[in-house]
Amino acid sequence: MRAIVGHRYGPPSVLESCEVGLPLPGRGEVLVQVGAAAVHLGDYFVMTGEPYVARLAFGLRRPRNGIRGRDLAGVVAAVGKDVTAFRPGEEVFGWSTAGTLAEYACVPAANLVSVPTNLSAVDAAAVPTSAMAALQALRDTAKVRPGQTVLVTGASGGVGSFAVQIAKAFGAEVTGVCSTRNVDLVRSLGADHVVDYTKTDFTRAEKRYDIILDNVEAQPLADVRRALTPTGTLIPNSGRGGRWIGPLGRIAKARLLSGFTRQQLKPLVSVEKRRDLLTLADLLATGQVTPLIDRVYPLDEAADALRYVGAGHTRGKVVVTPADGPLRSKEDR
Numbered sequence: 565m566r567a568i569v570g571h572r573y574g575p576p577s578v579l580e581s582c583e584v585g586l587p588l589p590g591r592g593e594v595l596v597q598v599g600a601a602a603v604h605l606g607d608y609f610v611m612t613g614e615p616y617v618a619r620l621a622f623g624l625r626r627p628r629n630g631i632r633g634r635d636l637a638g639v640v641a642a643v644g645k646d647v648t649a650f651r652p653g654e655e656v657f658g659w660s661t662a663g664t665l666a667e668y669a670c671v672p673a674a675n676l677v678s679v680p681t682n683l684s685a686v687d688a689a690a691v692p693t694s695a696m697a698a699l700q701a702l703r704d705t706a707k708v709r710p711g712q713t714v715l716v717t718g719a720s721g722g723v724g725s726f727a728v729q730i731a732k733a734f735g736a737e738v739t740g741v742c743s744t745r746n747v748d749l750v751r752s753l754g755a756d757h758v759v760d761y762t763k764t765d766f767t768r769a770e771k772r773y774d775i776i777l778d779n780v781e782a783q784p785l786a787d788v789r790r791a792l793t794p795t796g797t798l799i800p801n802s803g804r805g806g807r808w809i810g811p812l813g814r815i816a817k818a819r820l821l822s823g824f825t826r827q828q829l830k831p832l833v834s835v836e837k838r839r840d841l842l843t844l845a846d847l848l849a850t851g852q853v854t855p856l857i858d859r860v861y862p863l864d865e866a867a868d869a870l871r872y873v874g875a876g877h878t879r880g881k882v883v884v885t886p887a888d889g890p891l892r893s894k895e896d897r
Contacts, residue, residue, distance in 0.1 A: 631663025856880025
């Protein structure tokens with residue numbers, strides 16, 4: 565099968581489209597014919613090996629697993645021993661640590677759920693990592709309640725576009741922060757108010773928010789806290805930072821400050837959970853959440869997809885599809 569492989573850390577140019585052996589599902593695993601695989605900023609960081617602290621998890625000198633990608637949607641091709649939840653031919657989506665930028669991927673059955681009937685593979689692949697981060701930030705970290713005011717920075721991005729919709733589904737009054745070109749887009753996602761950051765600094769406006777999900781972290785914590793209510797919750801959520809420890813310094817500062825204020829500063833630590841993917845599947849099936857797709861690349865252009873993601877300013881999600889992958893669009897279903 566074809567797969568996108570990086571044998572060393574570096575820019576997108578280190579990635580190669582290679583022929584590799586077809587993986588076989590082990591006990592409790594499912595072999596998925598990949599219809600689509602989404603890429604996000606975390607994939608870019610793993611590819612480059614920066615911040616260096618991330619190499620403790622992915623390999624110190626070179627990646628332990630060469631195939632890139634984490635999120636996917638596709639069709640079950642085979643199941644391993646002890647798998648009873650899925651059968652060949654079923655449409656599934658989820659995540660894998662074994663790499664998804666390939667024609668086939670082995671995935672633990674516990675990391676998969678069925679694709680809602682109203683979603684294409686491209687839409688479904690866009691969901692797992694980014695939408696779960698948004699869900700966990702708002703429901704678990706902030707414990708958002710109906711009527712609360714929520715501000716989302718980077719509202720047109722991967723996590724932000726899901727966060728706007730999920731906050732609305734939870735009954736919050738939502739303000740999205742974005743650039744001029746994305747104002748109408750963010751409003752179409754359901755935001756009650758939209759702030760164009762090129763014209764207005766939300767940290768200096770009079771409005772105060774119960775919850776701020778800061779996916780950009782372009783301003784100092786002290787400035788962002790000015791936009792919180794006295795007992796509000798700030799959730800810093802950006803993987804960027806220095807080359808050595810990335811966002812860990814900002815995370816440590818936020819936790820330290822929380823001990824000296826009534827405001828809650830709670831950096832997001834998102835962990836994929838199947839039950840959360842099932843919750844998202846329900847929101848997707850009922851139309852309360854719709855994935856926002858920026859660009860779709862063929863598998864052989866996956867390096868360009870990661871280059872685009874790494875440059876920032878994506879509008880929603882970026883997805884990669886094998887040329888002959890199943891379920892490429894709703895019209896094909």
